[in-house]
Amino acid sequence: MHVVMTAAGLGRVEDGAVAVLDTPYPDAGTLIEQTGSLESLAAARVVRRVPLTEDEVLPPLPRPRALWGVGLNYRCKAETTGRPLPDEPILYLAAPSSLGAPGSPVRVPSGRTAELDYEAEIAVVLGRPLYRAAASEAWDAVAAVTAANDLTARDVMRATAAPVLAKSFPGFTALGASLLGRDEIADSAAIGVRAWVNGEPRQDATSAAMIFPIPELLSRVSWYAALRPGDVVLTGTPAGTGQDLGAFLTPGDTVRVEVDGVLPLTNRISA
Known part of the structure; x- marks a missing residue:
C-alpha cells in the first residue's frame, strides 16, 4: 500500500x-x-x-509518538569520517516538535548554528509493540517506511555533545511525502536512499550498506526501550553529507531526499 x-x-x-x-x-x-x-x-x-x-x-505522520535516530549506521560514512565501526548503535531521541512537513521551509535557527547539515535517511514506522525482541521478529512489527531529512546543527552537536539539541529545532526532522507499507518492500536490505542539494547529487546508498541492518537496529533499540505503534526510527545516513564535503546548508538551498517506493521529500532552507 x-x-x-x-x-x-x-x-x-x-x-x-x-x-x-x-x-x-x-x-x-x-x-x-x-x-x-x-x-x-x-x-x-x-x-x-x-x-x-x-x-x-x-505530513503523513502529523503526531509521531517518538523520533528515534542512530548516529552512525553506514560503513561508507564511517570510512569517510575515519571513525571505527560501533559495537552498539549510537542512539538518540529528537523532540517530536522537530517534525517537518514535506515541501515546508526549514528555518536556520538565528544565532545558533552556522553548520546546518542534511542527512537523507530511511524512516521506519512501527505498527506493533516491540520490546526485548529478536532481530528475526522486528521486521514484522514495521507498518511502513518513508523518507527523512534528519537535519543536524553540527556546531551545536560539538558544543553540547547532545544530539537531542542539535536535531530538535523546529522542522529539523522532515518526514514524508508518502508512506510505503511493509508488505510492498521485498527486502529490507535493499532499500535505496539518495539526496540532492540544489539539484546536485550528494548521497546515494542502500540499506545493504548499514552497519546494523534495519531488523537488527530495531531489535537493539527494543532492548533499551519499549517501542510502540506510531514510533518512528530513523536508520542512519550514508556518506555525502555537508560534514563530509565541507559544504553546509544556507538560506535558499533546496534539499531533495528519495527513498525507494515513496514520494520525494523536498524542503527549502530559509533565513
Whole structure:
C-alpha cells in the first residue's frame, strides 16, 4: 500500500494520482496506531481522484509518538569520517516538535548554528509493540517506511555533545511525502536512499550498506526501550553529507531526499 495525505484526505497513490478514500482515520499516523498497518485502506471506497502535486501533500505522520535516530549506521560514512565501526548503535531521541512537513521551509535557527547539515535517511514506522525482541521478529512489527531529512546543527552537536539539541529545532526532522507499507518492500536490505542539494547529487546508498541492518537496529533499540505503534526510527545516513564535503546548508538551498517506493521529500532552507 502506497499512502499519501493531502488536503482532500487520506488516499492511495495510483497511476500518478491520489485516490481519496472513505475512511474514519484523519491521517496515516492515527491509522497505524489503531490498526497496526496501512492494509485497511486497501478495501476503502474511493471517494474521488485528485492530481498528485507536491505542494498539496501534507505530513503523513502529523503526531509521531517518538523520533528515534542512530548516529552512525553506514560503513561508507564511517570510512569517510575515519571513525571505527560501533559495537552498539549510537542512539538518540529528537523532540517530536522537530517534525517537518514535506515541501515546508526549514528555518536556520538565528544565532545558533552556522553548520546546518542534511542527512537523507530511511524512516521506519512501527505498527506493533516491540520490546526485548529478536532481530528475526522486528521486521514484522514495521507498518511502513518513508523518507527523512534528519537535519543536524553540527556546531551545536560539538558544543553540547547532545544530539537531542542539535536535531530538535523546529522542522529539523522532515518526514514524508508518502508512506510505503511493509508488505510492498521485498527486502529490507535493499532499500535505496539518495539526496540532492540544489539539484546536485550528494548521497546515494542502500540499506545493504548499514552497519546494523534495519531488523537488527530495531531489535537493539527494543532492548533499551519499549517501542510502540506510531514510533518512528530513523536508520542512519550514508556518506555525502555537508560534514563530509565541507559544504553546509544556507538560506535558499533546496534539499531533495528519495527513498525507494515513496514520494520525494523536498524542503527549502530559509533565513
